[in-house]
Amino acid sequence: MKATPPIATCEVRFRSLFDNTPELILYQNEKATILDANPAFLALVAEPKDRVVDHSYNDFLPPAVQPLFAEKLQEAFTGKTVRFDMYAAQGQSAPRHWDVMKVPLWENGAVVGVHMVARDITEKVLAQQEVVAQNQDLQQFTYIVSHNLRAPLASALGLADLLGTEEPGSTYFEETRTHLLTSLHQLDRVLRDMNTILAIRDQKSLAEAEAVPLAEVVQQVVQNLQEALDQCGGTMRVAIPAGLSVRANRAYLYSIFFNLLSNALQYRADERPLEVTVTATGGEGQETRMTVADNGSGFDQEQAGDDVFKLYKRFHPHRPGRGLGLYLIKTHVESMGGHISVHSRVGEGTRFTIVIL
Amino acid sequence: MPQYQRPTVLLVDDDAATNYYNQRLLQRMQVSQEVLVASNADDALAVLNARCAHPETAECPTLILLDFNLPLRNGFEFLHAFTRLHPALPQAFVVVLLSALPLAPDLVEAQHLPVTAMLTKPLTAEAVNSLLHNYFAVAIP
Structure with a gap:
C-alpha cells in the first residue's frame, strides 16, 4: 500500500499550479466576492492582489456578462461543475474568448466556495471563425461559378437547337451561329477565369x-x-x-x-x-x-x-x-x-x- | 386569371445571345405580336412605366420573362421595385423567373414576390406552350 503524500507536499504542488498556470484561477464565495486570485488573473486585470481580493468579481466584468456569471455561480453552489464559453473584457483588458469552468469545493457535505478556472481560447475561436468564413467563401464561389458556367452553356444549348431548324445560309441561320459562337467564347472565358483564380489561390502560401x-x-x-x-x-x-x-x-x-x-x-x-x-x-x-x-x-x-x-x-x-x-x-x-x-x-x-x- | 389573348412579351436579360434566342423562339411560335427586350432592371421598369398605365391594353407586356441574375439589380430587386411602384399592378402580370440553374423554391417564396413560375434556361417551346395554356388560355397546337 502506497503512503499518502504529506499535506505539505500537496500544498506545494497545488500552489505551483495555481501560481504558474496561464489559466485564470479565482476562488469565490456565494456572493461572488473574490477570496483568492492567481497571478495570471492579477496580470490580466493589471491590479495588485489587495485590489482584487475581497472585491466582487463583478467589478472586473462588463455589465452584459454579469447576469451570466451570477447564474453560473449559483449553479456551481448547488454542487454542479459548470462550464461555459463567453466573450468579454476583464478589468481593463481587451475582450477575449474564454472557456470558463466553475468547480464547487465541498467541505463536510456542503459547498463552501467555488473555484473558477478560465482558459483563453481566443486564438482557437478566431481560427475556427476563419475556417467557417473560408468555407462560406468557397460555397459562394462554387455557387457563382456554376451559375456563370451554366448561363452561356444554356444559351449555347438553345441556340444549337435553334440552328438545326433554321434554313442554312439564311440571315437567321448566320445570326444564330454568331450568337452560338459568342456563348461558347463566354463559356471558355469563365473556365479561363477559373484557371487564373485557382492559380492565385494555389500560390497563397507560396506568395x-x-x-x-x-x-x-x-x-x-x-x-x-x-x-x-x-x-x-x-x-x-x-x-x-x-x-x-x-x-x-x-x-x-x-x-x-x-x-x-x-x-x-x-x-x-x-x-x-x-x-x-x-x-x-x-x-x-x-x-x-x-x-x-x-x-x-x-x-x-x-x-x-x-x-x-x-x-x-x-x-x-x-x-x-x-x-x-x-x-x-x-x-x-x-x-x-x-x-x-x-x-x-x-x-x-x-x-x-x-x-x- | 386567364387572359384570353396572346400577350405582349417583355424579355429582361443582360445577355444578347439569350435575348436573341428567346426572341427568335417566341417569334417562330407566333406567341405574340410584339416581343420587347430590356437588358437591365431599370430599362425594364421604364418599359412597364411607359406602357402599363392600363395593363389590360395590348401594348402592356403582361408576360414577363425575367432573368434572375441581372447586373446591378437582380430579378428579385427588379420585382421589389416594380411592386413598390405599382402595388396593385403585379397581379395582372405573369412573371416567369428564368435562371441558369434551378433556384430553390423556398428562396423565391420567402421574398413574397409576384413570381408566377420559375424555369431553368434555355427556354423551350414546350415550356412556352404550357405558360400560354395555363395563364393565357391559349390552346396548344
Whole structure:
C-alpha cells in the first residue's frame, strides 16, 4: 500500500499550479466576492492582489456578462461543475474568448466556495471563425461559378437547337451561329477565369514576399497605361515617398495597381477629364496604406452593398467589363495578408484604400 | 386569371445571345405580336412605366420573362421595385423567373414576390406552350 503524500507536499504542488498556470484561477464565495486570485488573473486585470481580493468579481466584468456569471455561480453552489464559453473584457483588458469552468469545493457535505478556472481560447475561436468564413467563401464561389458556367452553356444549348431548324445560309441561320459562337467564347472565358483564380489561390502560401519599391511598380503601371491615358486626356498623380517599399509579392502588387488604374480609365466620367491620384504612406515597421482615388463616374455604394469585390458582380452595365478585376485585386491583397476597402459616390469618384502590414 | 389573348412579351436579360434566342423562339411560335427586350432592371421598369398605365391594353407586356441574375439589380430587386411602384399592378402580370440553374423554391417564396413560375434556361417551346395554356388560355397546337 502506497503512503499518502504529506499535506505539505500537496500544498506545494497545488500552489505551483495555481501560481504558474496561464489559466485564470479565482476562488469565490456565494456572493461572488473574490477570496483568492492567481497571478495570471492579477496580470490580466493589471491590479495588485489587495485590489482584487475581497472585491466582487463583478467589478472586473462588463455589465452584459454579469447576469451570466451570477447564474453560473449559483449553479456551481448547488454542487454542479459548470462550464461555459463567453466573450468579454476583464478589468481593463481587451475582450477575449474564454472557456470558463466553475468547480464547487465541498467541505463536510456542503459547498463552501467555488473555484473558477478560465482558459483563453481566443486564438482557437478566431481560427475556427476563419475556417467557417473560408468555407462560406468557397460555397459562394462554387455557387457563382456554376451559375456563370451554366448561363452561356444554356444559351449555347438553345441556340444549337435553334440552328438545326433554321434554313442554312439564311440571315437567321448566320445570326444564330454568331450568337452560338459568342456563348461558347463566354463559356471558355469563365473556365479561363477559373484557371487564373485557382492559380492565385494555389500560390497563397507560396506568395513570395520581398521588399518591393512601391513607387517603381506604380510608375511601371502608369507607363503601360500612358497611351490610353493620353487618349482620354487624363492625368495621373503619383505621390509615393521615394524610399517606400512594401513587403509584398511584386507581381501581385503590379496586378493590383494595373487593375485599379485600368478601372479608373474604364469608368471615368465623360463630363470631365480624368484625374487619378495614387498615394502611399508607411515605412519601417509600420503598416503601408495605399490609396487610388479618381474623379470618375463612381457607383451607388448603398445599392452595391457587400457585392463590390464579389466575383462577376458589375456596377457599370453600360460599359464593358466582366466583374473579375476587383475580385482578383481582393484575392491578391488578402493573399498578402492585407485588406482593401472602397468609398464611392455616383458622379464624384471612387477611392480604394489598401492596407498591408 | 386567364387572359384570353396572346400577350405582349417583355424579355429582361443582360445577355444578347439569350435575348436573341428567346426572341427568335417566341417569334417562330407566333406567341405574340410584339416581343420587347430590356437588358437591365431599370430599362425594364421604364418599359412597364411607359406602357402599363392600363395593363389590360395590348401594348402592356403582361408576360414577363425575367432573368434572375441581372447586373446591378437582380430579378428579385427588379420585382421589389416594380411592386413598390405599382402595388396593385403585379397581379395582372405573369412573371416567369428564368435562371441558369434551378433556384430553390423556398428562396423565391420567402421574398413574397409576384413570381408566377420559375424555369431553368434555355427556354423551350414546350415550356412556352404550357405558360400560354395555363395563364393565357391559349390552346396548344
